[in-house]
Amino acid sequence: MTNSPDPRRFAHVTEWVFDLDNTLYPHHSNLFSQIDVKMTAYVSELLQLPRDEARALQKELYKEYGTTLNGLMTRHGIDSDDFLNKVHDIDYSWVDPNPALGEAIKALPGRKFIFTNGDRGHAERTARQLGILDQFDEIFDIVAAGLTPKPARETYDKFVGLHRVDTPNAAMFEDLARNLSVPKAMGMATVLIVPRNFEPTFSEIWEQDPTFEDDVDFVTDDLTSFLNTILADIG
The missing domain is CATH 3.40.50.1000 (HAD superfamily/HAD-like)
Structure with missing residues (x-):
């Protein structure tokens, strides 16, 4: 199209x-899905939440603040470098x-x-x-x-x-x-x-x-x- x-x-x-x-x-490479999973895991570990609750909060932060990172910095004062390094530790061969x-x-x-x-x-x-x-x-x-x-x-x-x-x-x-x-x-x-x-x-x-x-x-x-x-x- x-x-x-x-x-x-x-x-x-x-x-x-x-x-x-x-x-x-292209979207079908699905690379960003790896980052998405890493962000959920980061939220889960940071706030000691079950994965489903962490994912719901992650999406809430994304919608309200534009990125999960921005939301976590605003609400929880996280270190941006730590977040970026962890969520981008992915397999680029996809x-x-x-x-x-x-x-x-x-x-x-x-x-x-x-x-x-x-x-x-x-x-x-x-x-x-x-x-x-x-x-x-x-x-x-x-x-x-x-x-x-x-x-x-x-x-x-x-x-x-x-x-x-x-x-x-x-x-x-x-x-x-x-x-x-x-x-x-x-x-x-x-x-x-x-x-x-x-x-x-x-x-x-x-x-x-x-x-x-x-x-x-x-x-x-x-x-x-x-x-x-x-x-x-x-x-």
């Missing part, structure tokens, strides 16, 4: 901003290398960024496994964001200010529609990445954000093909 890009929306783009998890690698995606990103005109609510180490290991790490100019992670996650406006402002991103000439790719609201307001073209063969029944997995549908310019379940279509149009 690809909503073909309008060449007029990308002809001027020189700043390409990509979320990491479930965006640069992600298949994607040389075609690397070639497409390399061919895009201008600068390329990873902008993630994870940490730099996780981003680097994931992008290296994909075989695309060398195609990015910078990684903006949760630490650079001052531990305030997307979709907080201040986090996008920090990213734009730090890297002097020309937002009217930028495009952002994300798997959560709510994280495209601020980029859209900043003038970026916005692309929502959904699971392969996306169906409405996937809404719980995708965490569908119907409130933010107007902030999404394009939708695709195949990032590589979408980028190649852009390259054909602007080439």
Whole structure:
């Protein structure tokens, strides 16, 4: 399912901003499920809760604070480095290398960024496994964001200010529609990445954000093909 890009929306783009998890690698890789399990275990151990209660609290924190980390820091004052190191101790071989995606990103005109609510180490290991790490100019992670996650406006402002991103000439790719609201307001073209063969029944997995549908310019379940279509149009 690809909503073909309008060449007029990308002809001027020189700043390409990509979320990491479930965006640069496909949802069916299921990599983030390992992190999810680790976060539940962290909450369980920290608060001495049974796993089902820990998982319910983890999801509550995520919904209220944007990330489990932000919620645990706010409510329990945890050490962010300890949390990030433990939850990203995962098996990256679950992600298949994607040389075609690397070639497409390399061919895009201008600068390329990873902008993630994870940490730099996780981003680097994931992008290296994909075989695309060398195609990015910078990684903006949760630490650079001052531990305030997307979709907080201040986090996008920090990213734009730090890297002097020309937002009217930028495009952002994300798997959560709510994280495209601020980029859209900043003038970026916005692309929502959904699971392969996306169906409405996937809404719980995708965490569908119907409130933010107007902030999404394009939708695709195949990032590589979408980028190649852009390259054909602007080439």
